[in-house]
Amino acid sequence: MTQPTSPSAPATAQDGPLPRQRRSYSIGELAKMFEVTTRTIRFYEQEGLLAPERRGQTRVYDEKDRVRLKLTLRGKRLGFSLAEIREVVMMYDAMPDGNRRQLRRLLEILADKRANLERQQEDIRLMQLEIDDVERRARDVLASLADQPD
Amino acid sequence: MTQPTSPSAPATAQDGPLPRQRRSYSIGELAKMFEVTTRTIRFYEQEGLLAPERRGQTRVYDEKDRVRLKLTLRGKRLGFSLAEIREVVMMYDAMPDGNRRQLRRLLEILADKRANLERQQEDIRLMQLEIDDVERRARDVLASLADQPD
DNA sequence: GCCGAGGTTTACGTTAACGTAAAGTGCTTG
């Protein structure tokens, strides 16, 4: 997308050392690959997180779409909403021709996310300590139960 | 909670170096303290995450409740569902008189959570790298825009 | 020619996690 992506580009043999893995995927392939349903993928498109090409009526996903989906799902695992994820993803794409105001806005958002992530790291550390503690107690109780029934 | 917590303990002056901060909180205090609404706190109770005492009709929260709420909110920030959180919190409380099967189940759950947290750590690292990258590009573009209009 | 596998749109259903509003209770303060 950084290149105009002329759709009529014939992709001759001298396009480069390796034409950037110009593979394409069907919706079903992606679904299996990431263990989500096709409904989910279509939903993400509807929410503006994906924008695959169409061959006729059928969606055709390329490498870039696959990466986007991957990032989206990663964001989800971290508890981000689709809106939050879109915020970054879309701005990232709008970057090359973005004006200064947009770019500054993007930087703000990024700083925000970064702070969020750091907080999550701390939360994870704390929760790990909690879990360690609970586990230790559980093992203690279990050991003291060396012969009770059940 | 590890102690039987005799409710009729008169809390005389010689209860120890500091009687475990036997403070109590109203729902409103907790709400402000954690920046959530009272609705949220009541909802968590309804979902089995909290179980405050009652003075008449009014809820009275103690230190233990406060900690529970804190843990719950921490879990939420990490994207866990209330059901997942309850899973751990409840089993933790059921521990002292739990039988072996329950304890083993708890250990399973804990291992699960732990794996989950580790995955999240990895996700965070990856996303931080992404953000670094996006930010770098954004700054580059911004720099190259040293004089264009808005 | 038909059929099954995979794709499509449209649309209504569902769940979690609260928000919001209404109507009542209890205290303490001017």
Place this chain on the structure above:
DNA sequence: CAAGCACTTTACGTTAACGTAAACCTCGGC
């Protein structure tokens, strides 16, 4: 004693993120 404030219950509303179902194309293979 009225007003206000904090608390209570009950109940309906809302949003995000899909699930599920129906009805339709379309294409390669037998």
